[in-house]
Amino acid sequence: MIPNTNSSYVRVPTPVEFSFDECLVFLNRSLQENLHRIQNDQIIKLIDHQGELILIGVTHAEQHLRVEFLNGKPSEAGQRAAAEYVWAWFDLKTDLVPFYGMAADDPILQPIVKRHFGLRVMGFPDLFEAMAWAITGQQINLTFAYTLKKRFVEAYGKSLVYEGEIYWTFPSCEEISELKVSDLTPMQYSVRKVEYIIGIAAEMAKGNLVKENFTDGKDAQTVEKELVAIRGIGPWSANYVMMKCLGFTSAFPIADVGLHNALKYQLELEKKPSIAEIESYAENWKGWEAYATFYLWRSLYE
DNA sequence: TGCCAGGAAGCCG
């Protein structure tokens, strides 16, 4: 191996309301996760910036994340892209003070927020990844969803070996747009999910579907409507993508089974709450439904 | 072993 003598890094400032450990718990939730690896409190992840493969090692230091470049110093644009990726990944742009102010008086959220202070909505900066993962996870258990993602990534993603371990990028929309349905069904994706994913990849590859279209100041209702118009994206997926990729703290995947189970356990209910009951609980969460949901999900894997 | 899983489309009235 060629020794990396020109070690370099960038810093990404973190707010006070930030807990690296809480974010790590989330990133560690599946043993099948192959888009990052965590060892010794360092997150290692491969990023594809316009064809430039950048392997980053993220650690936490005083009031910042240190983003180290492990496979050589990237271009200036690559360094900037890596910093922006981390910024979006940990949702560092959101000021959580008002959320915590609201949650302090909320009977459901108060204990969870206290226990997991500093947890951020861990996101998907890449729109194609967010949409493809949402579709993959529809109606199947998370363990199986991770199995499917692992097969998908290892068939069509780019990879790089570093210190004996292999790191992957999520497949690009350009590559997936050229696939046939029969390329993916052997992985045990359903035919319909493959149609959805390839269809979305094709629209993105043609430039008809871009993240900036949804982050240019449109209100949440408009964005949700535009997303739901896309085949394969229903209300749950639209709100999931808005929450995890587009930065809407008001996004609310209210039909989510995990959310229902979290509320059931949290409130010690006999059965899962109805949508109407959830709407009632959520009246207090206005503007922060995404964070309420993410913290409730967190409460499921203590 | 049968019900459940981080749903959505398509059809019908």
Next chain:
DNA sequence: CGGCTTCATGGC
């Protein structure tokens, strides 16, 4: 618009 059916297969 609201309800019902189909898809599809692993996990536990």
